[in-house]
Amino acid sequence: MSTQPGDVFSSxxxxxxxxxxxxxxxxxxxxxxxxxxxxxxxxxxxxxxxVSEKMLAQTLRTLEADGFVVREVAPTTPPQVTYRLSWLxxxxxxxxxxxxxxxxxxxxxxxxxxRA
Amino acid sequence: MSTQPGDVFSSxxxxxxxxxxxxxxxxxxxxxxxxxxxxxxxxxxxxxxxVSEKMLAQTLRTLEADGFVVREVAPTTPPQVTYRLSWLxxxxxxxxxxxxxxxxxxxxxxxxxxRA
DNA sequence: CAGTATCCGTTGCGATACTG
DNA sequence: CAGTATCGCAACGGATACTG
Numbered sequence: 001m002s003t004q005p006g007d008v009f010s011s012x013x014x015x016x017x018x019x020x021x022x023x024x025x026x027x028x029x030x031x032x033x034x035x036x037x038x039x040x041x042x043x044x045x046x047x048x049x050x051v052s053e054k055m056l057a058q059t060l061r062t063l064e065a066d067g068f069v070v071r072e073v074a075p076t077t078p079p080q081v082t083y084r085l086s087w088l089x090x091x092x093x094x095x096x097x098x099x100x101x102x103x104x105x106x107x108x109x110x111x112x113x114x115r116a
Numbered sequence: 117m118s119t120q121p122g123d124v125f126s127s128x129x130x131x132x133x134x135x136x137x138x139x140x141x142x143x144x145x146x147x148x149x150x151x152x153x154x155x156x157x158x159x160x161x162x163x164x165x166x167v168s169e170k171m172l173a174q175t176l177r178t179l180e181a182d183g184f185v186v187r188e189v190a191p192t193t194p195p196q197v198t199y200r201l202s203w204l205x206x207x208x209x210x211x212x213x214x215x216x217x218x219x220x221x222x223x224x225x226x227x228x229x230x231r232a
Numbered sequence: 233c234a235g236t237a238t239c240c241g242t243t244g245c246g247a248t249a250c251t252g
Numbered sequence: 253c254a255g256t257a258t259c260g261c262a263a264c265g266g267a268t269a270c271t272g
């Protein structure tokens with residue numbers, strides 16, 4: 001019930017770090033985009049409106065380091081780099097997609113409830 | 117399939133704003149804490165390790181404005197202010213709790229998969 | 233195509249002090 | 253107790269330019 005090791009409520013625990021990565025500004029959108037299938041860098045850029053190259057690259061590197069995304073390079077010229085969800089990433093994205101669906105479908109209610 | 121009005125993938129849509137609020141550094145933790153029942157300001161501060169008064173107040177105000185959290189003041193001295201989830205907030209938190217549970221329980225796998 | 237590097241303004245956010 | 257106000261630094265993150 002109270003704070004336990006690994007609990008998100010305690011700082012300096014790994015789970016807090018992962019939570020911050022996953023809920024960062026662009027990570028949610030990247031993961032959800034990849035949920036529909038592997039995508040290349042430029043396709044992701046086009047899909048996610050407003051993301052800069054820098055932030056997309058940074059987000060992808062973080063997600064790859066956390067084991068949620070797999071980066072695959074085809075040895076062609078020009079090189080084709082494809083990103084896809086790992087098994088762990090797919091499990092994660094189930095939860096995120098549920099969140100996105102909720103926000104999207106309930107947006108009218110949210111905006112109706114909004115004050116000031 | 118492609119970008120639609122209200123879609124999170126397009127910027128300048130309300131859903132993107134709400135998503136940013138909800139996935140902000142402290143909002144996830146506040147909502148999850150309130151999921152167990154109403155809490156007072158100072159109790160939330162103690163529960164959520166590392167949050168400053170400023171950020172807790174700011175987060176609560178945003179969540180209240182979005183209609184996810186309800187603020188109730190008991191007319192006593194000293195005043196007792198209690199925060200609780202609205203119906204909409206409770207629905208939202210279902211998804212967030214799922215996310216937190218996933219991260220917490222799968223943390224070993226995540227850290228095992230982590231590179232560099 | 234798929235990035236990296238640099239610059240640099242904006243914002244996040246902790247610390248501190250003060251209020252009803 | 254339950255906040256608000258102000259300060260100030262560090263990190264976030266967008267724009268631009270450059271690379272293999």
